[in-house]
Amino acid sequence: MSDRDTFLPKFAALALIGAGLVFWARSVLDPYALSIVMFVGINVILAVSLNISNGFTGLFSLGHPAFMTIGGYMTAILVMPAARKGLMLPDLPAFLAGQEWSFLPALLAGGSLSALVAVIVGFPVLRLRGHYLAVATLGLIFIVQSLAVNLDGVTRGALGLSGLPSLTTTWWVYGFVLLTLFVCWRLKHSSLGRTMLAIRENELAAACLGVRVARTRVFAFALGAFFAGIAGGLWVHVVTLISPDSFSFGLAFQLVVMVVVGGTGSITGASIVAAVLTLATEFLKPVEESLNLYGASQIAIAVGVILILIYRPAGLFGTAEPQPLNLIKRLGSRHTSPANSPE
Amino acid sequence: MTLPYLIDQLVNGLILGSMYALVAIGFSMIYGIVRLINFAHGDILTIGAFAGLAAFASADLPFPVVILIVLVAGAVVGMVIERTTFRPMRGSPQVTGFIASLAVSIILENLAIMILSAQPRTFRIPAYLNALVDFGPVSIRVIDLMIVVLAIVLVIALTSFVRFTKVGIAMRATAENYDVARLMGININRMIMLAFAIGSALAAVAGLMWGSKYGQISPLMGVLPGLKAFVAAVIGGVGSISGAVLGGYILGLAEVLFVGLLPPALSGYRNAFVFGALILVLLVLPNGLLGRNTETRA
Numbered sequence A: 001m002s003d004r005d006t007f008l009p010k011f012a013a014l015a016l017i018g019a020g021l022v023f024w025a026r027s028v029l030d031p032y033a034l035s036i037v038m039f040v041g042i043n044v045i046l047a048v049s050l051n052i053s054n055g056f057t058g059l060f061s062l063g064h065p066a067f068m069t070i071g072g073y074m075t076a077i078l079v080m081p082a083a084r085k086g087l088m089l090p091d092l093p094a095f096l097a098g099q100e101w102s103f104l105p106a107l108l109a110g111g112s113l114s115a116l117v118a119v120i121v122g123f124p125v126l127r128l129r130g131h132y133l134a135v136a137t138l139g140l141i142f143i144v145q146s147l148a149v150n151l152d153g154v155t156r157g158a159l160g161l162s163g164l165p166s167l168t169t170t171w172w173v174y175g176f177v178l179l180t181l182f183v184c185w186r187l188k189h190s191s192l193g194r195t196m197l198a199i200r201e202n203e204l205a206a207a208c209l210g211v212r213v214a215r216t217r218v219f220a221f222a223l224g225a226f227f228a229g230i231a232g233g234l235w236v237h238v239v240t241l242i243s244p245d246s247f248s249f250g251l252a253f254q255l256v257v258m259v260v261v262g263g264t265g266s267i268t269g270a271s272i273v274a275a276v277l278t279l280a281t282e283f284l285k286p287v288e289e290s291l292n293l294y295g296a297s298q299i300a301i302a303v304g305v306i307l308i309l310i311y312r313p314a315g316l317f318g319t320a321e322p323q324p325l326n327l328i329k330r331l332g333s334r335h336t337s338p339a340n341s342p343e
Numbered sequence B: 001m002t003l004p005y006l007i008d009q010l011v012n013g014l015i016l017g018s019m020y021a022l023v024a025i026g027f028s029m030i031y032g033i034v035r036l037i038n039f040a041h042g043d044i045l046t047i048g049a050f051a052g053l054a055a056f057a058s059a060d061l062p063f064p065v066v067i068l069i070v071l072v073a074g075a076v077v078g079m080v081i082e083r084t085t086f087r088p089m090r091g092s093p094q095v096t097g098f099i100a101s102l103a104v105s106i107i108l109e110n111l112a113i114m115i116l117s118a119q120p121r122t123f124r125i126p127a128y129l130n131a132l133v134d135f136g137p138v139s140i141r142v143i144d145l146m147i148v149v150l151a152i153v154l155v156i157a158l159t160s161f162v163r164f165t166k167v168g169i170a171m172r173a174t175a176e177n178y179d180v181a182r183l184m185g186i187n188i189n190r191m192i193m194l195a196f197a198i199g200s201a202l203a204a205v206a207g208l209m210w211g212s213k214y215g216q217i218s219p220l221m222g223v224l225p226g227l228k229a230f231v232a233a234v235i236g237g238v239g240s241i242s243g244a245v246l247g248g249y250i251l252g253l254a255e256v257l258f259v260g261l262l263p264p265a266l267s268g269y270r271n272a273f274v275f276g277a278l279i280l281v282l283l284v285l286p287n288g289l290l291g292r293n294t295e296t297r298a
Helices: A003-028 A031-056 A064-079 A082-088 A103-125 A130-150 A170-188 A191-201 A203-208 A213-239 A249-262 A267-291 A296-311 A324-332 B003-034 B041-058 B063-086 B094-116 B142-164 B166-176 B178-183 B188-214 B223-236 B241-261 B270-284
Strands: B132-135 B138-141
Touching: A003 A031, A003 A170, A031 A064, A031 A170, A031 A191, A031 A213, A031 A249, A031 A267, A064 A103, A064 A130, A064 A213, A064 A249, A103 A130, A103 A213, A103 B270, A130 A249, A130 B094, A130 B223, A130 B270, A170 A191, A170 A213, A170 A267, A191 A203, A191 A213, A203 A213, A249 A267, A249 A296, A249 B094, A267 A296, A296 B094, B003 B041, B003 B138, B003 B142, B003 B166, B003 B188, B003 B223, B003 B241, B041 B063, B041 B094, B041 B188, B041 B223, B063 B094, B063 B188, B132 B142, B138 B142, B142 B166, B142 B188, B142 B241, B166 B178, B166 B188, B178 B188, B188 B223, B223 B241, B223 B270, B241 B270
Parallel strands: none
Antiparallel strands: B132 B138
């Protein structure tokens, strides 16, 4: 399959279809339903970007909420009117206090700060393997959280920043979903992406073939953190609030579930599962409330995860990228050519 | 700073350390045998605390009986979790078990919230446990003494069990080399279940202690102590029981002294301090203080 020739037109076509859907959704849906659509998009960004480190490179990180917190605060502070900043955040450094940015550069700045932190933290921490890395990145969540609580001159402490402008629209979310998908897809099919897969499969062999293991790892971690920071910025401008426990350990679990259930390394798998899980949680909420069984949906999801881990340990899609078009074709041609090879 | 204040802080550190040590032992035993970091372990502490509350409240049971009930409750829950979740996925990659343990933890926490409500409850203990004993400059509650003594007794009992009994030797053999132990006719499944039972029983007792010491329990109380006990196990060297005990006491004392002796402005960074210490230990001493260098962690 000549990937390079067909990718751009295909991607552009899908992007146009998606844009049509967003346009349609905006004219039909009420604000509450639109906010669910936005969360679906944000979760897709998060799951797909977590897949860069956890899926492609085999670094089991739980650190996404920490980077979302960093990106969320940074974006919120940059966007906030300067007068309000002087009132609410007295300890802000002078070069930040006078700034009043528009949304896009503020989001990019939030993402960049997250990526920078990821690079600084990554060099020592990424030397760890397996669940030691998982626990160290979990520690990162708690460390960022306690910094956010205690630096109250910059973050307003446990109160958090409330009354943020609701800047995030479906178009912003959609734009960043496209960017994330585009970057990750290109990455997976580039030589850098193959380098990452090589590290995941056999680090020693990869190093012997001249792969710069440490550098590639940090890059994967930082790229994931960049998108997590942007997703954090988008998220807090949907809910118009950020506090130190906006993004906590429970969210890390949900994101890891999306990646693992979707198939570690599968962009399509991660996106589909992210969307389905977000919608399922939303739709189960009223059921839960009517039955007065709060937490039942969480239990159901957790039980589902255990069953998938037992019966389909590689996730629903493995590393493969199922092609919806091919699937339809295969279904259509089932009668004529039963010998169609599986992917 | 006065001497009684310092002694008080040291006693508090010893108590916190005892609880961390008991929870850390479970992490270490389970890791030692199946190479699994069991994140549901902290929630066993919650179960122990609620079992203790129920035992104290329902009848006028003597303290040793309450301890026994809590031990059994923890062991049963541990074995059920092992049998239903971890046994079917044995042999899959390490990360699989880790995620499954996160899922188990979510199930236990939400069940606890559903059944018991998320409101914190007061943990009442009988008056004779609350009485003060005078030690010259300081006086200490009976229960606080009991906690420290009980932890020491349990650790000694466990150590002699593992070292001298036939089953204990079989368990160490399993931890040493899973496949060879099986070839020697050791029932691996039984050994793994036993490790879960013992580890969970000790964590449950730690929950009972936590409730008695701090007077309040809630469905999510076990999460943070569980994580910190894991830090303690890492400091001591995961897989080693004596390491877990040592790490537990070091972390407990360090945490209490960090909060008690440094300026109050820094005490908010308590959790940052603990997890910062974890990352530092992982980087400098990846096998912990008493762990053996058997695999690559760093």
